Amino acid sequence: MSEKNKRxxxxDGLYNINRTMQLDPAAHSKWEVFWLYPHIKAIGLHRMAHWFWVHNHTFIARWVSNRARHWTGIEIHxxxxxxRGLMIDHxxxxxxxxxAIIGDDCQLYHGVTLGGTGKQHVKRHPTLEDGVYIGCGAKCLGNITLKKxxxxGANAVLLKDVPEGATAVGIPARIIEKK
Known part of the structure; x- marks a missing residue:
């Protein structure tokens, strides 16, 4: 890993820790967040796995990813x-x-799936622009875009794009509010 990549x-890790301190009232210290919050470990290990993936070391990438899932319960391909700043609470x-592509400062809760549709080797998972919030148990499926x-909402099943600033709830999800 180059010096620039290490920095x-x-x-990015420090940014995630600081963001967790801002968003989680249960976080008492940065050390607690660093050592005990699973999403910090999962995202850090994902960054390593992603480096191996883009450098065509797919077996090592998948191995690191698998270990991260085993340790944290969070599965990130x-x-x-x-x-930066992804917060995965519980x-x-x-x-x-x-x-899947996730922008900056997004927030996911437990049980969220950013899942694919189809078996083709094309873009088949969601894209989240900056500042997207996804409630617990929500399923976002296919090559859709969740705008900035x-x-x-919790347990929504999302199959279509969501406009900027909008709120979507239900099964299938529908827009209930647009700012």
């Missing part, structure tokens, strides 16, 4: 692209698929 890895059961600042 970026550390800077090494091919997924994740921005992350058990979160699944992020291979072609949108909110997805």
């Amino acid at each position: 970026s890895f550390i800077r 090494p091919g997924a692209v994740i921005g 992350g058990m059961g979160v699944v992020i698929g291979e072609t 600042g949108c909110r997805i």
Whole structure:
């Protein structure tokens, strides 16, 4: 790993820790977040796995990803692209698929699935723009885009794009509010 990549890895990790301190009232210290919060471990290990993935070391990438899932209960495919500040609160059961793209400062809760549709080797998982919030148990499926600042309610099943600043709830999800 180059010196630039190491600095970026550390800077992004510190940003995630600080963001967790801001969003989680149960977090008492940065050390507690670093050592005990599963999403910090899962995202850090994902960044390593992703580096191996883009450098065509797919077996090692999948091995690291598998270990992270085993340790944290959060499954992130090494091919997924994740921005800074992702917060996965109570992350058990979160699944992020291979072609998913997550922007900066997004927030996911337990049981969220960013899942794919189809078996083709194309973009088949959701794209989350910056500041997207997804409630517990929500399923976002297929090559859809959740625009900046949108909110997805708990247990929603989302199959279509969501406009910027909108809120979607239900099965199948429908827009109930648009800012």
